[in-house]
Amino acid sequence: MLVAVGLLWSWPGHAAAPKVDIEPFIVDSDITDVKISPGGEYLALSVPKDGQTGLVIITRGDRKVTTSMRFQKDTHVSGFWWVNDTRVLISIAETFGTRDEPVPTGELYGVDADGKRKELLVGWRVRGTEFGSRISPQKKEELVAAFLVDPLPDDDDHVLVSVRPFSKDPFVRVEKMNVYTGRRVRTATVPVTHADFVTDNRGQVRFAVGAMSDNSSQLFYRDSDAAGWKRINYEAESGRIEVPLGFSPDDGTAYLRVSSARGPDAIVALDVATGERRELMRDGVVDPVTIYQDGWGRPLGARFLGAKPTMRFFDDADPDARVYRSLEKAFPDTVVAIPSATGDGRVKVVLARSDIDPGSFYLFDTVTKNADFIFGRNKLVDPPEMSPMKPVSLRARDGLELHGFLTLPAGAGGRPSPLVVLPHGGPYWVYDSWGFDSDVQLLARAGYAVLQINFRGSGNYGRAFRLAGAREWGGAMQDDLTDATRWAIQEGIADPDRICLYGASYGGYASLMGVAREPDLYRCAVGYVGVYDLQMMRREDMRQGSLGLRTWSREWVGNDAAALAAASPTTLADRIKVPVFLAAGGEDKVAPIAHSEAMERALKRAGVAVETLYYPKEGHGFYTVEHRREFYSRLLDFLDRHIGSRRAATGE
Numbered sequence: 001m002l003v004a005v006g007l008l009w010s011w012p013g014h015a016a017a018p019k020v021d022i023e024p025f026i027v028d029s030d031i032t033d034v035k036i037s038p039g040g041e042y043l044a045l046s047v048p049k050d051g052q053t054g055l056v057i058i059t060r061g062d063r064k065v066t067t068s069m070r071f072q073k074d075t076h077v078s079g080f081w082w083v084n085d086t087r088v089l090i091s092i093a094e095t096f097g098t099r100d101e102p103v104p105t106g107e108l109y110g111v112d113a114d115g116k117r118k119e120l121l122v123g124w125r126v127r128g129t130e131f132g133s134r135i136s137p138q139k140k141e142e143l144v145a146a147f148l149v150d151p152l153p154d155d156d157d158h159v160l161v162s163v164r165p166f167s168k169d170p171f172v173r174v175e176k177m178n179v180y181t182g183r184r185v186r187t188a189t190v191p192v193t194h195a196d197f198v199t200d201n202r203g204q205v206r207f208a209v210g211a212m213s214d215n216s217s218q219l220f221y222r223d224s225d226a227a228g229w230k231r232i233n234y235e236a237e238s239g240r241i242e243v244p245l246g247f248s249p250d251d252g253t254a255y256l257r258v259s260s261a262r263g264p265d266a267i268v269a270l271d272v273a274t275g276e277r278r279e280l281m282r283d284g285v286v287d288p289v290t291i292y293q294d295g296w297g298r299p300l301g302a303r304f305l306g307a308k309p310t311m312r313f314f315d316d317a318d319p320d321a322r323v324y325r326s327l328e329k330a331f332p333d334t335v336v337a338i339p340s341a342t343g344d345g346r347v348k349v350v351l352a353r354s355d356i357d358p359g360s361f362y363l364f365d366t367v368t369k370n371a372d373f374i375f376g377r378n379k380l381v382d383p384p385e386m387s388p389m390k391p392v393s394l395r396a397r398d399g400l401e402l403h404g405f406l407t408l409p410a411g412a413g414g415r416p417s418p419l420v421v422l423p424h425g426g427p428y429w430v431y432d433s434w435g436f437d438s439d440v441q442l443l444a445r446a447g448y449a450v451l452q453i454n455f456r457g458s459g460n461y462g463r464a465f466r467l468a469g470a471r472e473w474g475g476a477m478q479d480d481l482t483d484a485t486r487w488a489i490q491e492g493i494a495d496p497d498r499i500c501l502y503g504a505s506y507g508g509y510a511s512l513m514g515v516a517r518e519p520d521l522y523r524c525a526v527g528y529v530g531v532y533d534l535q536m537m538r539r540e541d542m543r544q545g546s547l548g549l550r551t552w553s554r555e556w557v558g559n560d561a562a563a564l565a566a567a568s569p570t571t572l573a574d575r576i577k578v579p580v581f582l583a584a585g586g587e588d589k590v591a592p593i594a595h596s597e598a599m600e601r602a603l604k605r606a607g608v609a610v611e612t613l614y615y616p617k618e619g620h621g622f623y624t625v626e627h628r629r630e631f632y633s634r635l636l637d638f639l640d641r642h643i644g645s646r647r648a649a650t651g652e
Contacts (some may be wrong), residue, residue: 106145
């Protein structure tokens with residue numbers, strides 16, 4: 001296929017398109033995460049390969065592999081924790097494609113650093129057969145999913161896990177689990193479904209947050225394991241969502257993330273004795289999105305993903321805060337994270353990443369102040385060859401402020417460029433932020449400016465901004481993308497005759513809806529694993545979803561058949577005047593291929609030029625490297641023919 005694409009790029013009468021090496025942007029990362037053992041002897045690594053993510057343990061000194069674990073296709077190590085000097089606890093997640101966030105399966109495995117005692121401790125496969133390794137299932141037990149709540153740093157043999165029965169609206173409980181045998185003892189239950197839990201510094205379960213079928217958040221608190229629960233917040237009454245984050249060292253103060261009707265979310269300190277709440281920090285534009293914790297899980301501050309990520313600490317004099325600030329100086333123009341540290345806190349794993357670098361891992365000694373490189377996430381990416389992301393802001397037609405990012409190709413020189421508008425998926429709670437994005441960098445390398453706008457409904461800009469997108473599929477959410485495109489033209493960023501929409505999942509929907517709503521603004525559209533028929537999507541949600549999902553579908557998508565049809569690209573195909581490229585996977589459970597097939601049929605009936613790329617065994621995005629290579633080769637060729645160098649040379 002690469003040969004065929006090369007021939008297309010050299011058609012007589014067309015200017016040659018930029019030759020782009022797509023390999024750095026389609027291969028799996030070399031390593032996604034690194035954690036050091038409490039004693040400092042071992043490093044555990046999560047390693048993607050062939051559509052799955054496994055775990056590798058190596059010695060810190062000579063980097064020799066002591067053991068590894070791999071699972072089946074589409075199954076990933078989603079989290080792992082050193083629970084003592086020699087044992088690792090592993091959680092598993094599955095995906096239905098590369099565009100899908102891994103869904104935790106609720107399975108927990110244990111393995112020793114030397115490879116011994118590989119055990120499936122809890123999870124649905126306990127009742128089944130072996131799972132892609134030499135792990136032997138334990139005896140039959142209740143069918144549940146389990147998730148780590150507290151690693152109990154002072155207990156080498158046990159952790160606390162939340163246990164969820166397999167039902168659509170489960171009541172969740174907390175149990176103490178032996179990390180070698182999987183034996184569990186119940187420690188807490190709570191009177192709300194879908195609960196998550198937070199413990200204090202003694203390992204006692206003090207908070208539970210969940211929701212019933214109305215999807216209104218409820219927060220419960222208790223003074224100790226022996227005390228009863230008290231509901232201290234109910235969203236339907238207070239208008240707030242309060243999520244517990246953790247405790248101060250003396251357990252006298254609890255930290256909450258609070259979403260209110262106006263403005264971005266805040267971090268609030270709760271005096272657990274008096275119930276008094278005091279706001280600690282709030283940004284004027286964005287939410288706190290990542291809570292920075294020390295090695296014992298104590299929250300120290302929060303990261304805000306604005307124009308560029310920033311970290312703020314509750315106490316700037318805290319020793320961990322001072323270490324972090326010194327690392328920021330040592331790694332300028334990057335975002336610094338500390339995934340783990342030794343038990344004494346002396347040696348820390350540091351991840352430094354940026355908009356042009358997917359990230360590199362270092363071991364930092366807080367005594368000697370030395371930072372030694374250990375691994376890079378993707379050795380094929382050359383940061384100096386990448387294009388920086390620039391924050392942008394603009395006003396939508398109704399005055400709402402929108403934020404996003406613009407990436408310009410090398411050599412743009414202030415001249416209007418061919419532009420790809422890249423709406424994110426989701427659409428709710430998801431958002432674009434400053435950081436390395438392989439799609440963005442590939443398009444910039446191919447000569448395109450890339451515009452990412454966080455339209456209303458996106459996460460990270462407060463509850464009101466998110467709620468403004470409810471039932472706005474094809475409406476105000478789409479208008480935001482249109483307004484951003486016109487802004488790029490007015491600012492001299494985009495060549496008005498060379499603009500295309502390209503997105504995946506909801507972004508695919510927005511791309512097709514964009515060329516239907518604005519048939520003269522864009523020259524082409526690409527929909528990757530998209531949804532295009534809202535009535536079909538609604539029927540599926542109502543048929544298979546829990547009570548909470550049905551409530552969400554009604555409140556966020558809508559249930560009026562005529563309105564859903566009017567907002568579906570499949571019913572608006574006759575308004576589309578530009579070529580379309582559709583790609584989808586036959587095993588996609590998130591956006592079934594039936595959506596793309598229906599869109600293709602509608603376009604053909606309307607006489608619209610449509611190209612397709614379907615893979616029966618792929619899901620919500622393509623995992624197989626050969627399939628990704630085919631898709632991105634076809635994508636670049638499609639863009640080049642309609643807004644790229646061939647378009648510019650011939651005026652097609």
